[in-house]
Amino acid sequence: MKKNLTWVLAATLFICGTTSGLTSCKEAKAQEDNAVQQVVSTELIRTSQSWDGVELPDYLQGRPELVAVKYVFPAGQKLGWHHHPVMNYGVLVQGELTIIGQDGKEKTVHEGEAVVEMVNTIHHGENRGTKPVILYMFYLSQKDMPLAVQHPEIPLE
Numbered sequence: 001m002k003k004n005l006t007w008v009l010a011a012t013l014f015i016c017g018t019t020s021g022l023t024s025c026k027e028a029k030a031q032e033d034n035a036v037q038q039v040v041s042t043e044l045i046r047t048s049q050s051w052d053g054v055e056l057p058d059y060l061q062g063r064p065e066l067v068a069v070k071y072v073f074p075a076g077q078k079l080g081w082h083h084h085p086v087m088n089y090g091v092l093v094q095g096e097l098t099i100i101g102q103d104g105k106e107k108t109v110h111e112g113e114a115v116v117e118m119v120n121t122i123h124h125g126e127n128r129g130t131k132p133v134i135l136y137m138f139y140l141s142q143k144d145m146p147l148a149v150q151h152p153e154i155p156l157e
Helices: 002-016 019-036
Strands: 065-073 087-094 096-101 106-110 114-116 123-126 133-141
Touching: 096 133
Parallel strands: none
Antiparallel strands: 065 133, 087 114, 087 133, 096 106, 096 123
């Protein structure tokens, strides 16, 4: 691609050197700038299932409340057992996070990956890595509804 840009730049400079090519020069430069600075869209996930393969519930009735949360999990940190009464998904931007269902099923989410969390199913997360996990989560909730319900009665091993 760099060779192509070099060729385009050389051709643009040649055209710009001629009086009749002044308009073409501006147009070529604008096209080159647009080509280099285009927005890139990459779909990370599209699903109607949580990471464990269970179908997501129907939408809640009533006015939605969308919530975005940034989580930072230190290396070695374990979250307690909990469940989410609302649908949520996120993108892990640093580290690796392992999610463990109460049934023992595990999913390790890697840097740059998206994850759809379990809904109304008890689970917990662990940072088994050596660097902090940074995770952005997005919840489809309603006013005064908890994002997570803790289960301190279930001990972590």
